[in-house]
Amino acid sequence: xxxxxxxxxxDAFEAKVARVRDDQWDNPSPCAKWTARGVxxxxxxxxxxxxxxxxxxTGSVLxxxxxxxxxxxxxxxxxxxxxxxxxxxxxxxxxEHIDQVVSDDLVLHGWDLARATGxxxxxPPADVQRLWATATSVxxxxxxxxxxxxxxxxxxEVYGAEVPVPADASLQDRLLGYxxxxxxxxxx
Numbered sequence: 127x128x129x130x131x132x133x134x135x136x137d138a139f140e141a142k143v144a145r146v147r148d149d150q151w152d153n154p155s156p157c158a159k160w161t162a163r164g165v166x167x168x169x170x171x172x173x174x175x176x177x178x179x180x181x182x183x184t185g186s187v188l189x190x191x192x193x194x195x196x197x198x199x200x201x202x203x204x205x206x207x208x209x210x211x212x213x214x215x216x217x218x219x220x221x222e223h224i225d226q227v228v229s230d231d232l233v234l235h236g237w238d239l240a241r242a243t244g245x246x247x248x249x250p251p252a253d254v255q256r257l258w259a260t261a262t263s264v265x266x267x268x269x270x271x272x273x274x275x276x277x278x279x280x281x282x283e284v285y286g287a288e289v290p291v292p293a294d295a296s297l298q299d300r301l302l303g304y305x306x307x308x309x310x311x312x313x314x
Contacts, residue, residue: 128225129202135232135253136195139169142239143188151187155242156307157235157286162242163187165235170194172231176224177201198224214278215268230257234305247309249298258301261285273306 143166151163160168166187173194174181181194201207207221218226233253240247249257264272271277272284286306291299295309302309 128221128229129199132202132224132229133199135229139232139236140188140191140195142236142245143191145245146239146243150243153242155238157238162239165238165242166191169231169235172228173198176220176228198228226260230260233257237302237307254298254301258297261301261304
């Protein structure tokens with residue numbers, strides 16, 4: 127189940143990466159410090175963090191992502207998946223950690239990449255519901271830590287400050303606002 131969810135999300139993210147035109151890599155993203163390329167670089171880096179390795183870079187963003195996902199999928203389908211790992215929120219299995227961090231990142235950063243490059247920003251409804259349930263179940267004291275830049279290491283910010291959205295906003299927009307994205311304002 128976790129490997130299947132990861133695969134579906136990685137497929138969707140890879141398709142977005144493949145559609146980025148050469149002239150769009152420096153476009154600003156909804157993540158204030160990153161360009162479109164920075165979003166993908168972060169996703170690749172986090173794949174490596176989950177595995178305790180540095181993902182080699184070839185110069186092709188698409189090839190680099192494909193290598194990152196290959197390595198994570200190999201871990202998810204091996205005996206290593208059930209091994210216990212230490213995480214900032216306590217011990218869990220490697221596959222649970224990948225599911226809660228990298229797999230969820232593919233959804234949110236897929237939206238970031240789509241917004242930065244003018245692609246379809248629709249998140250699958252099942253992913254919206256799952257991420258909404260996850261995000262809103264975080265205890266307030268932990269959510270404060272999630273919103274504090276650097277709380278989990280240099281340059282790491284799990285969620286940004288909540289962005290208010292209209293009361294009648296879709297669940298996708300409410301999720302994005304809750305995790306610190308502005309789903310209403312379009313970048314010019």
